Amino acid sequence: MKKSFRERVDSINWKKGAESVSVFSKKVGGQLKGTKLENPIRSVGMKLFLLIFCSILACVLCLGWFSYSKSSSIIKQKVADATTQTTAQTAGKMSLLLEGYERASLQFITDSDFMGYLSTLGVTKDDYELFDTARKLNDKLNAVVMADSSYETISLVPKNPSDQFITTGSSTNKDAVLNAPFLAKIDEGNGRAYWVPTMAKGLDGSRNEPTFAVGRKLSQGKEYYLILEIKIKAISDQMAGVDLGEGSSTYIVSEEGSIVYGPDTETMGSSYSYGIPSVEEASTVSIEGTDNLSAAGLIEINDWKLIGNIPVSYMVKDAKQISTLTWIISLVAALIAAGIGLIVMLTVGRPLAQLRTLMNEGEKGNLTVRSNIRKKDEIGQLSDSFNRMMEEITGLVRQTNASAQEVLETAVALTESSRKTAGAAKEIAVATEEIANGATNLAVESEKGTDLTIQIGSQVQSVISSNVQMGQSAGEVEEASRKGSEYMGTLIQKTGQTEDMTRSMVDKVDKLKESTSSIRKILDVLGNVSKQTNILSLNATIEAARAGTAGKGFMVVADEIRKLADQSRQSIGVVGEIVEKIQREIDETVSVLSEAYPIFQEQIESVREANQIFYVVQDNMTDFVQRLENATESVRNLEGAQTTLSLAMSNVSAVAQESSATSEQVASLSNEQLNISDGLVQLSNRLEAVSGKLKEALSRFTVV
Incomplete structure (x- = not known):
């Protein structure tokens, strides 16, 4: 019964769709020779005109451009x-x-x-x-x-x-x-x-x-x-x-x-x-x-x-002449193409525009329109086919009007019966659903209690693990504090040795400073010797010049002595600069060591204070470990009580879930019956609406 009803509805929908697609003609009535196009660009005549015009013009332009390009290329190559x-x-x-x-x-x-x-x-x-x-x-x-x-x-x-x-x-x-x-x-x-x-x-x-x-x-x-x-x-x-x-x-x-x-x-x-x-x-x-x-x-x-x-x-x-000739020929070709396009528009575009207007009238519902174009070409054949199609559509609309009236009467009776069935099924579904909701709530609450008990157990285990880890960490901290105390003792001893070495370094740098002063005095003596040697070489040069030719050899020796004295003076100057630089660096070293000595003493005092802090930390960590062991024992007692509670909640949850499953099965059967009744009502309403729309759509058509 349900399948037969659906087949009837689908048959009505198919007929309605076929009617809507088939009714695409238009009414013109009277004379159609003065018909104007709504959008000329979309017309076939205009498209043919543009196609012919552009094809001819493109051919001429391409030929001219190729000639100009080829001649230019040849000239460039030459x-x-x-x-x-x-x-x-x-x-x-x-x-x-x-x-x-x-x-x-x-x-x-x-x-x-x-x-x-x-x-x-x-x-x-x-x-x-x-x-x-x-x-x-x-x-x-x-x-x-x-x-x-x-x-x-x-x-x-x-x-x-x-x-x-x-x-x-x-x-x-x-x-x-x-x-x-x-x-x-x-x-x-x-x-x-x-x-x-x-x-x-x-x-x-x-x-x-x-x-x-x-x-x-x-x-x-x-x-x-x-x-x-x-x-x-x-x-x-x-x-x-x-x-x-x-x-x-x-x-x-x-x-x-x-x-x-x-x-x-x-x-x-x-x-x-x-x-x-x-x-x-x-x-x-x-x-x-x-x-x-x-x-x-x-x-x-x-x-x-x-x-x-x-x-x-x-x-x-010189190749520009070809370009000018190309533009002239293109203009002539454009005029010829425009004339050919106008002829095509008059012989093809106008009859097609008349047929388009007739189809627009048929689309509005006027099935009385007919074409009066009488030609032997394809357009004339299209006109005859249009007239025969309108005759067939007119007969189909008459037959559909009668069938739509019968469908509308049947749909009204079916809708009334479906409403009564749906009301009874809805009351049964509401009562069953209330029972299912109560059982479901009980099962949910039981599951929540079970989950909460499991969470408490997990947290107790986590607390026990954390206490054990904290005990281990506290032992490690206590051991680290003991080692830190030993390292601090060693550091105090080594810092004292560093202080003694710094004091010894200051004494040695002072002695080095005195040695550089002695070197400076020796360099002064050597500088005076170099000056005296230079003066003696100059006197020897003067005496050799007075002696004339006989003194040339002695003059060479005096000149060499003078050069040697100059080199000695330059070397003594360089050594003096180096000694002065060493003395400045020694002074800076003494100053730095003097500033560092008080810092070393402060460092020793800080290390001693840090050592005392390590001893205090070690004593505190021992007390903390003892208290942590007491807390772990208390948490283990709590874990036993939680296990007993978890077993009781699991039993309650199992009973609640079984009751909820039975109630949901009954509610599902009731909902299925309610859905079937609602579907029957919807199909009846849909059949009634489709019948009304079909009658309304058929009323648009005018048939004689």
């Missing part, structure tokens, strides 16, 4: 190849130019007179000969500078700053050149040429225009660096004929990344920050926000790179 060849050729010319300066530096090495003068300069002691040799070397250097105006200066820089410095520049700052960082690079070359990148203010930082240089190390007796300082004009004249195109720029960059040559003299000597391309392939770099094609050629003689930069916009300016 220009890149040409630029790479130009930079390579120019780099070769620059290599020949710089090779000439290297050969010029080699000519000095192969010049026997020059190397002879340099050798004499390294070994001579005579002032006149030294001056004459430096003059001859300077004449050699000046001859080369006068023959070639590209030289700024040629200098011989000594490795030892105290040796002779020779240069053709009369105002050259010697100290600046001697401290130049590139001298270390020339020294590492050990005779090979080293190229110094462009220096913004010249070799010594005092020039008005940039220069660069090439240097070699010369080892002829003493070590010298031959440095040829060259004007940047030598490179500028060579680069003047290099033109890569409008807006292009040319740089020469050293291995370290500094600018040897550039279009702006103010940047020469600074770091090149635009990215250095490889010699094999050109690359694109950004210079001041503009993309440039950058190619490099290698100057083989010193591994510098000649870099040429050409703006990409200059290279592809």
Whole structure:
């Protein structure tokens, strides 16, 4: 009976859902030719228009963009190849130019007179000969500078700053050149040429225009660096004929990344920050926000790179015509696509809009609407199918109205019977539930008593364990106090020994202080002897000078005695400073020991007081252990009483649980009967509501 009733309800619900889904047509009535779209973007005609328009326009734009991109790529490649060849050729010319300066530096090495003068300069002691040799070397250097105006200066820089410095520049700052960082690079070359990148203010930082240089190390007796300082004009004249195109720029960059040559003299000597391309392939770099094609050629003689930069916009300016033509063709294609799209909207979009309006009316419940579109295409077939569907839905609604009335009458009778059955079942369930609640409460209270008894037992066991542990801990504390007393006695003894050692150290430091005073007196005597020796050597030098040639040998001996006296005086001074330092440190040591002695005495007194405290703690812990044993015995007596109480509560809990289980079983059967009755009432109410909604839904439809 229950299953049959559910099947009837589900059948009614299915019919209601089928009716709701099927009724989706709309009523227009009258003329539909002037129908307007509510949202044009959603219409099929507008979508077809946009699809055709965008497809044609996209094809034209893609073709134009591809043509422009391909032509630009070809132009860039051709220009890149040409630029790479130009930079390579120019780099070769620059290599020949710089090779000439290297050969010029080699000519000095192969010049026997020059190397002879340099050798004499390294070994001579005579002032006149030294001056004459430096003059001859300077004449050699000046001859080369006068023959070639590209030289700024040629200098011989000594490795030892105290040796002779020779240069053709009369105002050259010697100290600046001697401290130049590139001298270390020339020294590492050990005779090979080293190229110094462009220096913004010249070799010594005092020039008005940039220069660069090439240097070699010369080892002829003493070590010298031959440095040829060259004007940047030598490179500028060579680069003047290099033109890569409008807006292009040319740089020469050293291995370290500094600018040897550039279009702006103010940047020469600074770091090149635009990215250095490889010699094999050109690359694109950004210079001041503009993309440039950058190619490099290698100057083989010193591994510098000649870099040429050409703006990409200059290279592809001829390809702009393709871009302009693309936009014109795109405009024409857009007009053609718009015309095709309008035709599609009129032939497809308008009939579909009319059918959409008819379906909207059918959705509102008007089943009398019919389509008047008569065409042979798919839209005409869709119109005929719509008319046949509306005829079928009209017949189905008539039949459903009759069935809904019968269902409503049956549901009213079933609801009344279900209410009476549910009332009787509810009274039985209430009485049974009260009995079950009483038994359950008794079982709960019994379980609580049992749990409480178990908790008391656990706590008693915990207290016993804690007392035992406290007894053990108290014994350990008592033993620790005894050991602490013994350690404190030992500490008192060792502290007394430390006091005796400190007192002995103070006495020994006082004696060391007296010894340093005696050393100081001896150093004063040695200082006076050194002064007298210096005076005697000076007198001997004067007498030797008076004797003339015969006294030269004695003059050398007197000079050596004077040097020995100076060294003795310096050594005595150093020893005196050390003795003074030792004496100051001895005074500081005496002061520290004097301050530490009272502290040691206070420490001994504190240790003695701590020892007394340990004895008191030991006596107190003995009393505490005795009291703790008495408390443990009392807790053990309490544990026996708790065990008896726990057994009694367990028996009460078992009886209460058995009674509660029986009551719950009866209550469960009563609740099940009540739930069945409530379900029957709910199904009856649901059947009545569904019947009412079905009748209300069918009343929306208009049928003739």
